[in-house]
Amino acid sequence: MLGARCGWQALRCCSSLPRAVRLRVREALGAREPADEVKVQGWVRSVRAQKEVLFLHINDGSSLENLQVVADPSLENRDLTFGSAVEVEGKLVKSPHRMQNMELKAETIRVVGPCDTWLFPLKMKERHPLEYVRQFPHLRCRNNTLGSLLRIRSEATAAIHSFFQDNGYVHIHTPIITSNDCEGAGELFQIEASNEARESAEKTHFFNVPAFLTVSGQLHLEVMTGAFTHVFTFGPTFRAENSQSRRHLAEFYMVEAELSFTENLQDIMQVIEDLVKTATSTVLSKCPRDVELFHKYVAPAQKDRLEQMLKNKFVTISYNEAVEILKQASQTFTFKPEWGCDLQTEHEKYLVKHCGEVPVFVINYPYDLKPFYMRDNEDGPQRTVAAVDLLVPGIGELCGGSLREERLPFLESRLQRLGLADTYQWYLDLRKFGSVPHGGFGMGFERYLQYILGVDNIKDVIPFPRFSHSCLL
Numbered sequence: 001m002l003g004a005r006c007g008w009q010a011l012r013c014c015s016s017l018p019r020a021v022r023l024r025v026r027e028a029l030g031a032r033e034p035a036d037e038v039k040v041q042g043w044v045r046s047v048r049a050q051k052e053v054l055f056l057h058i059n060d061g062s063s064l065e066n067l068q069v070v071a072d073p074s075l076e077n078r079d080l081t082f083g084s085a086v087e088v089e090g091k092l093v094k095s096p097h098r099m100q101n102m103e104l105k106a107e108t109i110r111v112v113g114p115c116d117t118w119l120f121p122l123k124m125k126e127r128h129p130l131e132y133v134r135q136f137p138h139l140r141c142r143n144n145t146l147g148s149l150l151r152i153r154s155e156a157t158a159a160i161h162s163f164f165q166d167n168g169y170v171h172i173h174t175p176i177i178t179s180n181d182c183e184g185a186g187e188l189f190q191i192e193a194s195n196e197a198r199e200s201a202e203k204t205h206f207f208n209v210p211a212f213l214t215v216s217g218q219l220h221l222e223v224m225t226g227a228f229t230h231v232f233t234f235g236p237t238f239r240a241e242n243s244q245s246r247r248h249l250a251e252f253y254m255v256e257a258e259l260s261f262t263e264n265l266q267d268i269m270q271v272i273e274d275l276v277k278t279a280t281s282t283v284l285s286k287c288p289r290d291v292e293l294f295h296k297y298v299a300p301a302q303k304d305r306l307e308q309m310l311k312n313k314f315v316t317i318s319y320n321e322a323v324e325i326l327k328q329a330s331q332t333f334t335f336k337p338e339w340g341c342d343l344q345t346e347h348e349k350y351l352v353k354h355c356g357e358v359p360v361f362v363i364n365y366p367y368d369l370k371p372f373y374m375r376d377n378e379d380g381p382q383r384t385v386a387a388v389d390l391l392v393p394g395i396g397e398l399c400g401g402s403l404r405e406e407r408l409p410f411l412e413s414r415l416q417r418l419g420l421a422d423t424y425q426w427y428l429d430l431r432k433f434g435s436v437p438h439g440g441f442g443m444g445f446e447r448y449l450q451y452i453l454g455v456d457n458i459k460d461v462i463p464f465p466r467f468s469h470s471c472l473l
Helices: 002-012 025-030 144-166 218-224 265-286 288-297 302-311 319-327 345-354 408-418 425-429 445-453
Strands: 035-049 054-059 067-071 085-094 102-113 211-213 230-238 251-260 315-318 360-366 384-392 396-403 438-444
Touching: 025 035, 025 067, 025 102, 035 067, 035 102, 054 085, 067 085, 144 230, 144 265, 144 288, 144 445, 218 230, 218 251, 218 438, 251 265, 251 445, 265 288, 265 302, 265 360, 265 384, 265 396, 265 438, 265 445, 288 302, 288 445, 302 445, 315 319, 319 345, 319 360, 345 360, 345 384, 345 396, 384 438, 396 445, 408 425, 438 445
Parallel strands: 067 102, 315 360
Antiparallel strands: 035 054, 035 085, 054 067, 085 102, 230 251, 251 438, 360 384, 384 396, 396 438
């Protein structure tokens, strides 16, 4: 922001400067007045040479729209091709083209980095499908669709941080290396030092205990709820699921929050709903053209879904109600819905459709389905915990949360039954010294992007796809 401001200040008095003022493509397109001595740097998206004029379109990643450059044909050279990196100096003038406010009348064009168009896998004016560009993880950011995705991802990240900061949350950097298995599923990447010199018989753990890449920052956030009433984290998490499906990633980002002094699951659900709606509204307002690209060419129905989501209250049903709805469904499911079984993706999508294609909260899951830290509802034979999942159209589960078990006897009893009391003694200590009712939730960031953009394959919303175990940059 500061750099852009300085650039515009310099532009106002550029007539007295001996050197050209550097503008980004987005700034040049948004300029209100013509300007002399302007420099723009970027990559050529198209070249069209005519007898009396040379047209270029260049882009620097700051905008989906390209800046048109008009030049004398004498400035053309053999290295000025699609994909080449250029630096153009000239005058910013009003464009006669109704779709573009400004264009750059070039006085000099310097090719900074040539591009062999025969070997370059992306071709000029071709709309490459996502499946094709996924083959080139090191080059796919130069594709329009992925460029838009990365700008949206950046704005969504900023919107999420702003939401929490505007609501008084403290941002906590939770560890990436940990000894905790928060989810209890055992799908962990274990960390060991690479030391070929030591003998296997003498092999010891680097940290003296087994260490893993984190699957969640939740337990560390709970530590912080003993001193801060509202905390959140937003960072990488890892799952060693041996899956190549369109829904799974080994590395992804999680948004997680914890709230102290809350005894009502509705409080957690309200924060989730506010977060999803606020972040989505911000992305739609700040990246309209980028989002439009996805809603026009990737998922034409998604725009209406988001409009419905933003203007309607999220639906709430209990797990018991969800199971009954599924049992009465005319649809045949691969996994038969039964009380006590986890909801599968096919169940989640059906429930959303049944409730009118708006996001649905499912609350109060069976006690034995959920991790040890979720609060016991003490509700009789069909024992449940105060847990909630948010299901959204096209995706299924987007968020998961719960009230945490703050009562020491309940937590001790469950950890002892699971044989985890010694491992989580530090977690029990949190209930001995000033413990308060609290709860929280987590949201998969990539699934959120899938939802707002309508992207089917989760690997198409990350900067660097790892679509096979052998494909790592």
